[in-house]
Amino acid sequence: IMTTSVLYPVSNSYRDNKSLNGLWQFKFDPQKVGPAEHWERGLTDTISMPVPGSFADLFTDRESRDYTGDFWYQTDFYVPRDWDEQTLLVRFGSLTHRAVIYCNGVEITTHEGGFLPVVADITAAVNAVTVNHLVIKLNNELSEATLPVGTTKTLPTGRLVAQPYFDFFNYAGIQRNVWLMTLPKQAITDFDTVTTLQATTATLQYHVQSATGTITAQLCDADGQVVAENTGVAGKLVVSNPHLWQVRHAYLYTLKLQLQVAGQLVDAYQTSIGLRTVAVHGEQILINDEPVYLKGYAKHEDFDVLGKAFNWSIVKRDFECMKWTNANCFRTSHYPYAEEWYQMADAEGFLVIDEVPAVGMMQSTQNFADAGKGKFTHFFETPTVPTLKHNHITQVNEMIQRDKNHPCVFAWSLFNEPETTSTEAATYFKDIFKAARAADVQQRPCTGAFEKNSQPDTCQVYPLCDFICLNRYYGWYINSGESFDEATVAFKAELDQWQAKHLHKPFVFSEFGTDNLVTEHKLPSVMWSQEYQNEFLQLYFDIFDEYSFIQGELIWNFADFQTNQGVLRVNGNRKGIFTRERQPKDAAFLVKKRWE
Numbered sequence: 267i268m269t270t271s272v273l274y275p276v277s278n279s280y281r282d283n284k285s286l287n288g289l290w291q292f293k294f295d296p297q298k299v300g301p302a303e304h305w306e307r308g309l310t311d312t313i314s315m316p317v318p319g320s321f322a323d324l325f326t327d328r329e330s331r332d333y334t335g336d337f338w339y340q341t342d343f344y345v346p347r348d349w350d351e352q353t354l355l356v357r358f359g360s361l362t363h364r365a366v367i368y369c370n371g372v373e374i375t376t377h378e379g380g381f382l383p384v385v386a387d388i389t390a391a392v393n394a395v396t397v398n399h400l401v402i403k404l405n406n407e408l409s410e411a412t413l414p415v416g417t418t419k420t421l422p423t424g425r426l427v428a429q430p431y432f433d434f435f436n437y438a439g440i441q442r443n444v445w446l447m448t449l450p451k452q453a454i455t456d457f458d459t460v461t462t463l464q465a466t467t468a469t470l471q472y473h474v475q476s477a478t479g480t481i482t483a484q485l486c487d488a489d490g491q492v493v494a495e496n497t498g499v500a501g502k503l504v505v506s507n508p509h510l511w512q513v514r515h516a517y518l519y520t521l522k523l524q525l526q527v528a529g530q531l532v533d534a535y536q537t538s539i540g541l542r543t544v545a546v547h548g549e550q551i552l553i554n555d556e557p558v559y560l561k562g563y564a565k566h567e568d569f570d571v572l573g574k575a576f577n578w579s580i581v582k583r584d585f586e587c588m589k590w591t592n593a594n595c596f597r598t599s600h601y602p603y604a605e606e607w608y609q610m611a612d613a614e615g616f617l618v619i620d621e622v623p624a625v626g627m628m629q630s631t632q633n634f635a636d637a638g639k640g641k642f643t644h645f646f647e648t649p650t651v652p653t654l655k656h657n658h659i660t661q662v663n664e665m666i667q668r669d670k671n672h673p674c675v676f677a678w679s680l681f682n683e684p685e686t687t688s689t690e691a692a693t694y695f696k697d698i699f700k701a702a703r704a705a706d707v708q709q710r711p712c713t714g715a716f717e718k719n720s721q722p723d724t725c726q727v728y729p730l731c732d733f734i735c736l737n738r739y740y741g742w743y744i745n746s747g748e749s750f751d752e753a754t755v756a757f758k759a760e761l762d763q764w765q766a767k768h769l770h771k772p773f774v775f776s777e778f779g780t781d782n783l784v785t786e787h788k789l790p791s792v793m794w795s796q797e798y799q800n801e802f803l804q805l806y807f808d809i810f811d812e813y814s815f816i817q818g819e820l821i822w823n824f825a826d827f828q829t830n831q832g833v834l835r836v837n838g839n840r841k842g843i844f845t846r847e848r849q850p851k852d853a854a855f856l857v858k859k860r861w862e
């Protein structure tokens with residue numbers, strides 16, 4: 267149990283952490299000779315590499331930027347003198363996309379999936395007084411058996427290149443924070459919380475996993491006053507006249523857990539907790555029993571030079587920009603983000619649709635355009651599907667385990683734009699939804715983002731969703747330019763069909779938008795101009811207002827971002843409301859006004 271604890275590092279009298287971020291050693295392994303040559307014992311002929319970092323955009327040559335295959339990292343560390351007698355963990359926010367971790371030449375653990383934490387228990391492998399070598403073998407190849415989905419091509423020169431079935435650059439590396447951390451030998455390893463509301467009280471039901479002992483739980487208000495207390499591994503903390511966690515008006519309590527063994531305090535864990543409920547009722551999404559209309563963005567972890575490297579300043583700036591446009595929500599398209607994003611969302615009162623990296627489940631390297639047009643491509647009939655499904659379910663479980671106690675997370679998105687019209691797809695997703703529902707004690711709504719091919723009369727997966735998320739590009743990938751008048755007609759025809767089904771479920775637009783360049787202005791508008799983006803958005807806004815079941819609008823995308831190269835991409839995807847530098851395009855002012 268100990269090694270699987272993914273609780274975010276905290277420090278207190280029983281726990282300590284030391285950041286291992288910094289400049290590590292790095293080496294590509296195109297011939298995959300590392301294991302045979304025992305690179306795990308220590309790398310030679312290395313270059314330096316920042317951690318956290320995405321390696322791609324730090325290089326000036328194409329081969330390195332586009333490198334696909336195995337690559338290795340190493341750092342050396344000492345264990346602080348007073349850290350003996352404790353469990354020692356190395357915790358990575360993520361390792362993209364898969365990794366083997368070695369300490370002093372000994373294999374500690376492996377992990378598949380590039381967007382969730384990896385925890386390695388190195389207690390038995392460390393030297394207490396001499397230097398320790400931490401070596402990681404990573405791999406960033408894409409296939410149809412792992413998430414996110416794509417393929418890997420061998421060029422005539424023998425080089426491998428990634429061919430994503432998705433529309434963002436395949437950044438890889440040690441992209442998030444790395445900690446060396448201690449846990450007491452007898453520790454708290456996990457906990458769940460569920461809030462319910464009564465007339466004048468709120469009840470936080472908790473359940474703790476730990477070594478055998480006595481658990482005490484305290485809830486403290488923002489002034490540090492204890493407002494509720496209980497003893498037992500599970501129990502209720504009842505708060506009278508509670509400050510609820512409200513959308514864009516967050517209030518955070520601190521939950522303090524303590525473990526006693528044989529009358530001795532041995533461990534403690536503390537975390538922010540928001541008291542709030544989530545429900546879907548008829549056509550409405552309810553937070554604390556009040557309907558909420560989602561206003562905001564689908565995002566990416568993406569920035570110039572940094573790629574997908576975690577950086578607090580980007581997080582801060584993005585929240586400031588989102589707040590400036592009066593947004594209240596974002597979707598973590600198309601993978602779970604670094605945990606620090608959710609910490610800030612908790613504090614700022616943002617709602618988050620948390621998405622697993624199930625993107626590209628449609629055989630196409632121009633997936634974005636094909637999806638926008640509604641092209642059918644087979645997917646769930648291939649022999650790799652059982653392995654893919656296993657990985658998908660594992661990552662749903664890991665995401666829910668990591669994020670379940672964040673008040674900001676109000677829904678799980680279990681996919682983006684898969685093929686959904688075959689019976690194979692229906693069977694596949696039934697099991698994915700089952701796994702998610704079984705994993706979440708809060709029973710948050712489950713959804714997924716549907717592309718154009720998933721229509722009211724063809725889609726076999728939408729009935730699994732508690733609310734339905736649509737990605738639509740009428741007026742961009744289809745009915746665009748001089749045919750723009752068709753967009754209204756086609757879009758409304760589809761919405762009328764959904765309406766005629768009387769589903770009594772909320773619909774959220776999880777994507778809509780147009781590419782444009784900040785340099786391009788044109789009257790009358792043309793595609794790629796800022797005026798065209800505004801006209802497109804206004805058309806969508808007007809249509810949304812006509813249908814009562816539409817309960818949210820998340821624009822594609824918050825900011826411009828890097829993608830693979832292609833004739834439809836101008837140094838990346840340009841559908842941002844903000845530029846990649848996080849400055850407003852014209853549309854930002856339109857959106858800000860609408861969401862006021």
Ligand code: GCB
Nearest residue numbers: 433634635637683737839841
């Ligand atoms: C989509 C995808 C998203 C793309 C977007 C686009 O449907 O979900 O990943 O980036 O369209 O801009 O084409």
